[in-house]
Amino acid sequence: PRPMTRTGGSGGAVLFFAHRGEALRGHAGHPAPGLDPHRGPQAVTIPPGTHPATGGAYTWRVPPWVVPPPPIPPWLAALLAPPAVPSRPVPRMDGERMRGTLMRALHAVCDAPRGMANTTLNARAYALGRWCGAGLLDPATARDTLLHAARLRNIPPAEARATIRSGLGAGLRNPRPGG
Structure with missing residues (x-):
């Protein structure tokens, strides 16, 4: 159980997770088609908002006052983690x-x-x-x-x-x- 909405556009779901400060990245379709991870200061529409293109209403499937958002699952945090920066040896002049x-x-x-x-x-x-x-x-x-x-x-x-x-x-x- 977690807070969840029904979107006003496609009728898809928006799932909410608690953020513990993990470095996360993502964009529409990443890490998989149909997903659009929002993180940090990115905005997400919630009820009673409406979809800008369709005018459809966002509704709560599970409101946040019924159940708090759970922590992001480790497997999902791993999929959204930024790529590791490869360490390169520091060159020196001969x-x-x-x-x-x-x-x-x-x-x-x-x-x-x-x-x-x-x-x-x-x-x-x-x-x-x-x-x-x-x-x-x-x-x-x-x-x-x-x-x-x-x-x-x-x-x-x-x-x-x-x-x-x-x-x-x-x-x-x-x-x-x-x-």
Whole structure:
């Protein structure tokens, strides 16, 4: 026993289940033809509503004040569960590629034209941050390399830390596609 209506369109049934917070998905015809699972904030018409196309009245077969809705059956929750997200291994740069990427960043900061060291530090922090965001480079390694380059270039430590934090953060929010 559960609350149930007779629809005003096809005369089909609407069954109500208690929701326990399960992640559910579905659409008309899923998980089987003739089913239309509604969940979350989706609306469902109940009596005394009428069907918008046919004008037919919705009626209660079993009203909710007679019996409370039972929990959704585990087999139905399993059919409506979202597909599992496949885990994929986090790719990493091989050692040689990583060293080359870090060395190019270090040299770019050290060799920047006069008055451009901090701008170059920011650009290289952003570029390394994108590698970090893609999971290919460790953020601490990128930060330490850039701090070393800033020290070599005599960028004041507080200024260098702020620039690196800003550049790495922006890069992390915009990861390199596909590495």
